[in-house]
Each structure stands twice: as C-alpha cells, then as structure tokens.
Amino acid sequence: MKIALSSDSNNIEGNVNQRFGRCAYFIIFDLDSEEWEALPNPGAKASGGAGVQAAQLVVNSGATAIISGGHFGPSAHSALEAGGVEMLSSGTIPLKDAIAKFKAGELKAGELGPDRHSH
Numbered sequence: 001m002k003i004a005l006s007s008d009s010n011n012i013e014g015n016v017n018q019r020f021g022r023c024a025y026f027i028i029f030d031l032d033s034e035e036w037e038a039l040p041n042p043g044a045k046a047s048g049g050a051g052v053q054a055a056q057l058v059v060n061s062g063a064t065a066i067i068s069g070g071h072f073g074p075s076a077h078s079a080l081e082a083g084g085v086e087m088l089s090s091g092t093i094p095l096k097d098a099i100a101k102f103k104a105g106e107l108k109a110g111e112l113g114p115d116r117h118s119h
Helices: 050-061 074-082 095-103
Strands: 002-007 025-030 036-040 065-068 086-089
Touching: 002 050, 002 095, 025 050, 025 095, 050 074, 065 095, 074 086
Parallel strands: 002 065, 065 086
Antiparallel strands: 002 025, 025 036
C-alpha cells in the first residue's frame, strides 16, 4: 500500500508541507517495502489549477491516501475523492512522524478548505 505526503523537500527527512496544491514535492511511501520516491509537484508553479494537477499526480502514483499539513481546496478535494484517495491532515511535522501516525491511525480527516480563486 502506498501513501503520498505533501513535502517541502525531496527526501524523507523533510517535513509535511502545509499546502497541498503548491507543495514542492510529493513523497510516495510504500508501507510494505518502506521504499519511497520524491515526485516534483506539477502544481507548485502553475498559474492556475494547482490543486487538480497535484491531485492527478497523487492519483496516478497509486497512493491510497494523501497526508498534507492543512486543508484541501474544493477542486483538489473532488479530484482526490474521485480517484479514491483518502485525505488526511497532520499539521507541519516531520514526514517520518506523519507516517508513524498514519500507521497508528492517529491522523484526522483532511478538511475542505476555501477555494482561493473564488471572489
């Protein structure tokens, strides 16, 4: 089983990033093998649609859950839900701590945040 984590760095020693759609990387962690890979987030520098681009990368990675530090925007939330990806929030903590909390069932459900582009 694979999980994804929004990250501020391209290695497992980093922290969970507060922002899902605009984080620099996603760490894809395999809970069975303990192996991981860092994938650059295509939404990090996108002019629009960052959440959807990030969600598509997570869905395509095969992850069944995403851990982020904060909220999930409406578009990202819909795309992740459609892809069958569970959304969880950990706050800004070390990635390894977030993985341990996931394994222990200690993370809360990710909340739907505001659409930053609505006026």
